[in-house]
Amino acid sequence: MATLFLKERVLERIKMNTWLDISPNSDFSIHNLPYGVFSTPSQRPRVGVAIGDQIIDLAAVAMRGYFQNLSIEPEVLEQPSLNAFIRLGKPTWQAVRKRLTDWLTQSDSPLQHLRNECLIAQSEAKMHLPLEIGDYTDFYASEAHATNVGTMFRGKENALMPNWKHMPIAYHGRASSIVVSGTDIHRPKGQFMPKGADQPVFSATQALDFELEMAAVIGKDTKLGTSLRPEEAKDYILGFVLFNDWSARDIQRWEYVPLGPFLGKNFASSMSPWVVPLEALEPFRVDGPEQQPEPLPYLQTSERRNFDINLEVAIQPEGGSEAIVSQTNFNNMYWSVGQMLAHHTVNGCNMRVGDLLASGTISGNEPNSYGSLLELSWNDERPVEINSNQTRTYLEDGDTVTLRGHAQRDGIRVGFGEVRTKILPSL
Numbered sequence: 001m002a003t004l005f006l007k008e009r010v011l012e013r014i015k016m017n018t019w020l021d022i023s024p025n026s027d028f029s030i031h032n033l034p035y036g037v038f039s040t041p042s043q044r045p046r047v048g049v050a051i052g053d054q055i056i057d058l059a060a061v062a063m064r065g066y067f068q069n070l071s072i073e074p075e076v077l078e079q080p081s082l083n084a085f086i087r088l089g090k091p092t093w094q095a096v097r098k099r100l101t102d103w104l105t106q107s108d109s110p111l112q113h114l115r116n117e118c119l120i121a122q123s124e125a126k127m128h129l130p131l132e133i134g135d136y137t138d139f140y141a142s143e144a145h146a147t148n149v150g151t152m153f154r155g156k157e158n159a160l161m162p163n164w165k166h167m168p169i170a171y172h173g174r175a176s177s178i179v180v181s182g183t184d185i186h187r188p189k190g191q192f193m194p195k196g197a198d199q200p201v202f203s204a205t206q207a208l209d210f211e212l213e214m215a216a217v218i219g220k221d222t223k224l225g226t227s228l229r230p231e232e233a234k235d236y237i238l239g240f241v242l243f244n245d246w247s248a249r250d251i252q253r254w255e256y257v258p259l260g261p262f263l264g265k266n267f268a269s270s271m272s273p274w275v276v277p278l279e280a281l282e283p284f285r286v287d288g289p290e291q292q293p294e295p296l297p298y299l300q301t302s303e304r305r306n307f308d309i310n311l312e313v314a315i316q317p318e319g320g321s322e323a324i325v326s327q328t329n330f331n332n333m334y335w336s337v338g339q340m341l342a343h344h345t346v347n348g349c350n351m352r353v354g355d356l357l358a359s360g361t362i363s364g365n366e367p368n369s370y371g372s373l374l375e376l377s378w379n380d381e382r383p384v385e386i387n388s389n390q391t392r393t394y395l396e397d398g399d400t401v402t403l404r405g406h407a408q409r410d411g412i413r414v415g416f417g418e419v420r421t422k423i424l425p426s427l
């Protein structure tokens with residue numbers, strides 16, 4: 001009883017109200033305040049913060065002198081990427097977040113007076129890729145996903161490689177082809193070995209797949225030669241986005257030995273436009289699965305290392321209605337983002353502002369919680385029903401794939417919006 005009372009009092013303190021009208025189902029509650037880059041027909045790309053169905057134009061706020069005592073020049077916010085703002089450092093992000101929270105919760109605040117000049121309807125804005133991404137690394141940190149793929153590619157006995165439970169496995173991805181939600185992609189071409197054939201063919205992929213992932217945005221450079229502890233991640237990560245790491249399974253399968261993924265992966269990856277701050281996700285930390293065998297000391301952490309974030313994937317065929325094909329949770333990850341960062345830097349490899357660390361496909365243990373069509377259709381064996389008269393083993397031209405994610409607890413919702421992409425025919 002006493003615990004319950006205490007919990008309610010804590011929540012009372014956490015829960016905040018704003019003068020702005022925000023739907024209780026909005027991903028962009030006052031507890032979120034994610035960063036993005038937007039433009040309007042009359043304004044060049046600039047930094048904004050989402051709130052409800054609006055965007056706070058941070059550049060417009062700064063131009064009116066309201067960030068002067070935070071030492072933020074308006075030019076830093078009139079940029080086509082968040083990088084310059086991120087470089088101001090965590091104390092500045094925290095100060096901006098605090099100021100916006102104060103303004104949104106206090107009536108008669110400067111923002112309330114400036115609402116006509118500084119609040120833009122999201123429906124009138126175009127969202128841009130919010131980062132200049134120098135490097136992108138893709139991990140492979142979901143045990144269910146690694147087990148599923150390993151079982152299909154190598155058999156049940158060899159599903160997890162001997163190294164898998166000792167380190168977060170990853171490869172270096174391609175940053176140049178990362179696009180923002182709303183950017184259509186063309187079906188890629190490449191060479192692959194058709195089933196039963198003895199010579200490879202060159203063709204548009206016959207096995208185009210999505211991968212449901214989350215990606216962390218690096219918020220602080222590390223020095224070449226230095227390493228981070230898992231607990232230090234909170235000072236080096238700005239926040240998270242949804243990430244769809246497109247895959248051409250036939251190209252991937254033919255090329256991946258011995259050096260790993262290449263053209264089957266690097267034709268495109270899609271990300272959501274709003275970077276949800278790590279601070280907004282702190283109330284949703286959970287323990288994560290037990291790690292057995294115990295990892296080496298540099299990967300050990302006693303913190304609650306995972307996040308409880310509901311995730312889903314929808315497919316909408318051309319002219320048809322949308323079907324949810326997967327529902328899972330980010331709390332399924334075996335390796336945490338802190339462990340990924342510790343592993344990535346343990347040899348002295350440096351991180352730079354704007355780099356992305358993607359989680360790898362996020363799959364749960366149930367067949368309807370798998371994060372790719374490869375797994376959902378179990379390598380073509382079980383076509384996925386997407387409505388009464390259509391099934392998919394892989395994606396078809398005209399399909400629109402949408403990833404969504406949100407954390408929710410005790411009436412507080414922090415969401416990621418979506419990453420939506422349409423598949424166009426091969427060029």
Ligand code: CA
Nearest residue numbers: 138211245360
């Ligand atoms: Ca991936």
